[in-house]
Amino acid sequence: MQKLTQIFSPTLNSDDLIAVSPDWTRADFNRTVFALSGRLKAAGVRSAALWFEDAALFACAVLAAWHAGAEVWLLPNLAAENTEWGGGADVWLTDVPSEIAAKNVSDGLNIWSAADVARMPSENIGNSLNHEDFRIPAAARALLKTSGSSGASQIVVKTAAQMEAEAWMLAQTLPFQEDVATVAGSVSPQHMYGFTFRFALVLTMGWPMVRAQCVYPETLLAAAAAQEKSVWIASPALLNRLGANRNWNALEGRVAGIVSAGGALPDDTADLLAQYAVRPFEIYGSTETGVAAWRSGSALWQPLPEVVLAQNDAGALSVASPWSGGRFQTADLVEMQNGGFTLLGRQDRIIKFEDKRVSLTEIEHKLLAHDWIADAHCGVHPQHGRIAVWAALNAEGIEALRGQGRAAVAAVLKRHLAGSLDKVVLPRYWRFADALPRNTQSKIAAADFQTAFTEAQTSPVWMPSENPAAQENGFEFVGKVPLDLAYFGGHFAGFPLVPGVVELQWVRDLAAQFEWGRQSVVRVENLKYQQFVRPNDTVAVRLDYDAGKNRLTFKMTNSDAVCAGGRLVFGTFGGNG
Template sequence: MTDAAISLCRLLTAPRSTDSLVSVDGERAVDWETFTLHVARLATVIAARGPGRWLLFTENSYTFAVGLLAIWQSRAVAVLAPNGQPGTLSELGRATHGLISERDRLAPGLDRVDAIHDAGPASWRWIDLDRTAPSLELFTSGSTGQRKAVPKTVANLEDEVAGLERQWGVLLRGREAFATVSHQHIYGLLFRILWPLTVGRTFHARTYLHPEEMVAPMARAGGCYLVASPTHLSRFKGFSGVERLAPQCQPIFSSGSPLDRATAVALQNAFGSAPFEVFGSTETGGIAWRRQNGGADALPWTPFAGVETEADPIDGLLRVRSPYVSADDGVFTLADRVEFLADGRFIAGPRADRVVKLGDKRLSLPDMEVALGEHGFVSQVALTVLDQAGGTRLGAAIVLTPSGREALARQGRRAVSQALLQTLEPYWDRVVLPRLWRYVGRLPTDPQGKVTVAGLRALFASPYDSAVVSPEVVDESITDGVWQRTLRVPETLGYLEGHFPGFPAVPGVAQIQWVMQIAHAMTGGDVVLERIEALKFKNILRPGELFHLSAEMSESGDRVAFRLWNETSLFSSGRCVLAPSRRGAS
């Protein structure tokens, strides 16, 4: 490890110790000599095809670094696929020489070249890279549903890496880079690949998605820093082993979207300081940073040195002039509305492209998301506009807090949705309020942790919600050992998907699942179904229907007799026999 900066242009021509550590991949460590050997062999293969554009997609960051440097040494352009979906790779690969990857059969029909060659020429005449030549093609994350190519020169990347080192380099001395974000996008590319390479810091080739995966490798590293997104950092809040990471992991970086206050506070309490948040975009690179270490003064963003920012005088949108901007004049206007403070910092407001019109009423989606997020039932929320046969409607995807999940189980989806609507009604016209609700374990995100419009709309593509698996509890009683619940079938019950088109009916497997839920409550412990006796399905149970579920435990404690019925129909009946090793106390 050198921690002595080398310009990106001269990364492979400047002297460096051959045994300096470049990357760690599990138990395998790769030194500079091996890294340059891999680059030389791949560059030879690429050069034989002639100059042009090469599609690059890998899951392993070391493999990616080899591919990127080999493409550049061959005077070719690297096209970074935003994801590894076959359709994406096939589409982007049409105008390239082929795909460089570590995996086969990613995109049938594309000429694929292995990124790592264990045999072949062992030498290459290294060149200094041309700062002004187009070297890289990135793509916006598609959060608006439209993918757009963004070219970059070596100068754009080299200048930004140098700026990062001036800003935070002193804090990272002797530390290894861990990451939860993909290197296929600008943030991961800079923070986990190019920045470490230019200063000789070791980076880890694996992408870690969960905190528990990092404990052992971070302990072996001794000192490290983390390149993450808000989505991944939110998982630290419920991780009991966070104290084992805190001594080794400093600092933490976050980008992709603003870090919510609760996560920032939790991480500050666990690690002693909140993450450094980076505000930027694919087109502009990094624009500003902040650290929510407490108080309202922690919310404004501070522009990076050398980055000029201002609010457009007409629409208040953020305008950036920076050497990291892809455009020829170095100027780019974002869709973010901003308010500048007297000291030059700014507060980011809602995006202009998230102001929508519903029933002739304008609505700022971020404003309503903030209001919903203040409710005790809501951990995370994302709103999206849906075009349906009945007109344009607003959909709300909600990740519930523990109290929210309890309310959903006890009171039902309708009651929870009504409680959330009541918090909005005093401030918004009813025409703009959410009409559709989805309660999910996690918001749909892209590899950078950004919530995508396409992912949100997919949640509402079906009238049924896969997260809704239980009936709504209306009443419950226990009389002479007989448990009885009065229940209502949710209109959006996930089990109704495909059962049956045009005539939705609650399948038998769902009814048995509800019986096992009450069996769990009766025994006070985990129960496992061994078999069902005397099972009969008499009538069809439909969405929206009110019914009773009666259950009685046998004296031996090994059988639960049940009936699903209402005043006019018997829907099903039988006896659930419980597995002997998993029966609770009767």
């Protein structure tokens, strides 16, 4: 192990592997860091906004900026408010300069491509390091912008010394201590969880890192299968999607450890991973506190050494540690026991409704126990002030909705909750989906929840077909029919299907993307409806425009079956069409 601020110590082996795919040795890594550090010093840079897809280049950029005396600003994503914030830094450091330039955050002169430095011939990079200048300043700063999923975002400052202390303590606490294990992560190093585990910890442990973020279960499993030993840094959202129906035999004996953070991992998921790989090591913490506690196979969270826990009068947890920058008061209600604690739910997720205390988290947990529910998020309806549930149905739940209708599914779920909740606090409003839009920290943004309950879904989210042959001499779009399509309510309540007039409107809306499709339709010819379009169906719409006859031939298909087809003739009313 090596402390973070001394990661460039000349005593370390220059042939150590820092990253894979492609491989990067410590010598490669160090040369790139110090070349970039020299450029930053020469330009007088004091602050750098970072946005990276490659974890190794991200680590280079952080350490180079710190070595040059600059602070780094870590953007959580490229939303407008974040790029506007990042635009206040002296320079942008990135491996996707075109994405940053497309945001119009600068004139382009201060967008530096770290990848260009990495590709420089070694004789041009040089090695400006001398043995007196290899240390990273303990006071070097990283500014992290929280996602603002539950309200306004905040800027949190972490120093190199704090990151070093946290990583050093984690390195001594982890139950897996492989000498060489490659780290694959589903989370971005731009966030605190990834910053700790995919940056500070991997460098401290001397573990090589998989450069790319493994955002899908398939990419994580493929990355792990390519290594002799791997450690996974993942979110519950991704781990929940793994399931038993995977080629786990390909990973037998290859998974050294799994870290999960961002929310409590369901017991079923933890047990499945214990059966096929290893039992996950769960982390409790936040951007402000850093890592505060852990658990593995127990409901009880144990504080890391040197973490001091306390409660306020309301029973909410507060945390102090060498890496938290003082004591931080959380909104998490806990029950202290045996030196650890159990989580009872967030204080801001316990509401008073008609003189009754209601835990929104408790409602979610009870819903997750139902056979139809894959995920659930509970909140207060943004317009009506009553409890509302946004639920992701699993395959069994989707079949129930297709066969019985959404009202029947909601009624079954309400009866399930009624077994343990007072009738007056049962959710009044429901929205159903096949998946919830959790971010890499497993959070649901407040804006997404509000949109789900205030904006009706009237069509699939259409995307151009990825099949090149389908786009020859025409246009094809693919989309999945939402479970909560607005038109299902009355057509038909017990057997939801898309009305034919709505299918025709979808065709009109897709055609309107083109100038010829914005003309008036004077008649519809040869219109046929051949197969029902149902909730969760993936449908393709093919558009073939004949300019000579000024008409559009369309076809809607579900798998290989034709659902609808016909022709729209454009023209002017009163004319010849």
